[in-house]
Amino acid sequence: MFRSIPQSVEVTQGHLKALEAWRSAQGMEPKRQLRQVTQETGKLLALLLANCPKGDAVELGTGAGYSALWLALACRAGGRRLVTFENDAAKLELARHCLDAAGVLDVVDLREGDALEGLKSLSSYSFCFLDADRALVPQAYERALAALPTGGLIVVDNAISHAQDMAQFLFDLEVDARVDMVIVPIETGLLLCRKV
Numbered sequence: 001m002f003r004s005i006p007q008s009v010e011v012t013q014g015h016l017k018a019l020e021a022w023r024s025a026q027g028m029e030p031k032r033q034l035r036q037v038t039q040e041t042g043k044l045l046a047l048l049l050a051n052c053p054k055g056d057a058v059e060l061g062t063g064a065g066y067s068a069l070w071l072a073l074a075c076r077a078g079g080r081r082l083v084t085f086e087n088d089a090a091k092l093e094l095a096r097h098c099l100d101a102a103g104v105l106d107v108v109d110l111r112e113g114d115a116l117e118g119l120k121s122l123s124s125y126s127f128c129f130l131d132a133d134r135a136l137v138p139q140a141y142e143r144a145l146a147a148l149p150t151g152g153l154i155v156v157d158n159a160i161s162h163a164q165d166m167a168q169f170l171f172d173l174e175v176d177a178r179v180d181m182v183i184v185p186i187e188t189g190l191l192l193c194r195k196v
Contacts, residue, residue: 001046001047001050001073001074001077002043002046002073005073006102006103008101008102008103009069009072009073009102009103009104011101011102012069012098012099012101012102013039013042013066013069013102015098016034016036016064016065016066016069016098017036017066019034019064020033020034020035020036020064020066031088032090034063034064034066034091035063036063036064036066036067037066037067037070037131037157037187038186038187040186040187041067041157041186041187041190042066042067042069042070043070044184044186044190045067045070045071045074045129045155046070046071046073046074047074048127048153048155048192049071049074049075049078049080049127049153050074050077050078052126052127052151052152052153053126053149053150053151053152054126055080055124055125055126055127055149055152056075056080056081056082056083056124056125056126056127057071057074057075057080057081057082057083057125057126057127057128057129058082058083058084058085058119058122058125058127058128058129058144059071059082059083059084059085059128059129059131060084060085060115060118060119060128060129060130060131060132060136060140061085061086061115061130061131061132061133061157062084062085062086062091062092062095062110063086063091063095063131064091064094064095064098065084065094065095065096065098065099065102065110066098067129067131068082068084068095068099068104068108068110069098069099069102069104071084071108071129072099072102072104072107072108075107075108076104076107080107081107081108081109082107082108082109083109083111083118083122083125084108084109084110084111085111085112085113085114085115085118085132086110086111086112087112087113087114087115089112092110092112095110096110115132115136115140116136116139116140116143119140119143119144119147120143122147123147124147124148124149125144125147125148125152126148126149126151126152126153127152127153127155128140128144128148128152128153128154128155129155129157130144130154130155130156130157131156131157131158134158134162134165134166135165137156137166137169138168138169138172141154141156141169141193145178145179145193145195148195149195150195150196151194151195152194152195153192153193153194153195154179154191154192154193154195155190155191155192155193156190156191156193157188157189157190158188158189159183159188159189159190159191160183160185160188160189161188161189162188163189170183170191173191173193176193177196178195178196179193179194179195179196180193180194180196181193181194
């Protein structure tokens with residue numbers, strides 16, 4: 001999977017990282033900045049998806065599409081599809097352009113709109129990456145968990161950097177018998193929940 005990353009994907013990833021750095025250096029308002037996962041986190045997401053039970057993947061919070069590029073590699077390798085939701089029209093358009101330039105729209109279904117409503121429209125999947133508004137995480141977690149098969153994964157970004165914002169949710173997970181969970185201290189922290 002990582003030994004044969006298409007050049008179009010690598011180039012697009014590089015452009016997105018450069019754009020993220022430029023926007024940050026310009027001091028743009030937070031809404032216009034691109035807060036993307038690191039390469040190491042992207043690789044971890046792809047590895048996790050590649051080892052999930054059969055089924056498609058869902059991402060809440062497409063942003064500019066950087067994490068979707070990593071997930072698309074795992075989708076292509078495993079015969080899966082990724083459905084990714086973004087509320088911000090400008091970010092959605094940027095993501096559409098980037099995913100098209102990378103040549104991955106054959107495995108990525110990019111959708112605009114409310115992620116919680118979007119989850120309702122999907123009947124099953126084996127992997128869910130939650131990288132959206134932290135206030136939505138508890139509801140999104142419950143909806144995603146109901147659709148996952150045994151062994152399916154929910155991955156939540158910012159579990160360390162924004163632990164205070166999700167304190168009650170993280171506390172509740174400690175005693176949630178429906179999942180095995182761990183927080184991986186990579187970048188801003190990834191919460192991994194595997195349905196038992």
